[in-house]
Amino acid sequence: MLVIVDMQARLLPHLDGAGRLTARVATLLRAANLLDVPVVVTEQNPQGLGGTVDALLADIGLAKVIEKHTFDATLAPAFVDVLPPASTTLWVAGAEAHVCVLLTVLGLLRLGYRVEFVADAVSSRRAEDRAVALERARQDGARLTTVETAIFGWLGSFRHPRFRDALALIK
Numbered sequence: 471m472l473v474i475v476d477m478q479a480r481l482l483p484h485l486d487g488a489g490r491l492t493a494r495v496a497t498l499l500r501a502a503n504l505l506d507v508p509v510v511v512t513e514q515n516p517q518g519l520g521g522t523v524d525a526l527l528a529d530i531g532l533a534k535v536i537e538k539h540t541f542d543a544t545l546a547p548a549f550v551d552v553l554p555p556a557s558t559t560l561w562v563a564g565a566e567a568h569v570c571v572l573l574t575v576l577g578l579l580r581l582g583y584r585v586e587f588v589a590d591a592v593s594s595r596r597a598e599d600r601a602v603a604l605e606r607a608r609q610d611g612a613r614l615t616t617v618e619t620a621i622f623g624w625l626g627s628f629r630h631p632r633f634r635d636a637l638a639l640i641k
Contacts, residue, residue: 475512
């Protein structure tokens with residue numbers, strides 16, 4: 471399952487590299503849709519921060535969108551209700567790396583999930599906060615990965631029937 475955290479309209483303009491972040495998350499979403507990887511999207515206080523940024527709305531597809539008011543999404547029962555069984559691998563991306571993304575990653579680890587923290591698809595207002603979040607997640611048991619590694623992992627082989635379509639997303 472792919473977990474996209476708080477890619478929201480009023481938050482993104484304040485993030486370091488917001489355009490690149492949005493592009494990387496969009497690539498992940500398109501690949502997940504193409505390869506039938508389930509997706510859940512969180513929105514932190516959408517009344518205050520707005521909904522998911524327009525640039526991603528077309529790629530959300532059939533994703534479940536969960537409104538939350540906790541920084542750690544695992545403290546929101548609606549989020550936990552849509553998760554697959556524990557010990558499943560979850561790929562996590564979004565904003566902000568050092569707040570909602572990191573706290574959600576730590577919560578998922580506590581619940582027994584294997585977590586892949588998609589390092590090139592997370593951002594914070596300051597680059598140093600992002601760097602600390604990545605290190606903290608790694609120290610606590612998350613594995614760092616990239617968008618391309620996630621996509622190739624989902625494919626498994628160049629013989630996958632959708633390999634060329636997936637490859638086109640990252641070229």
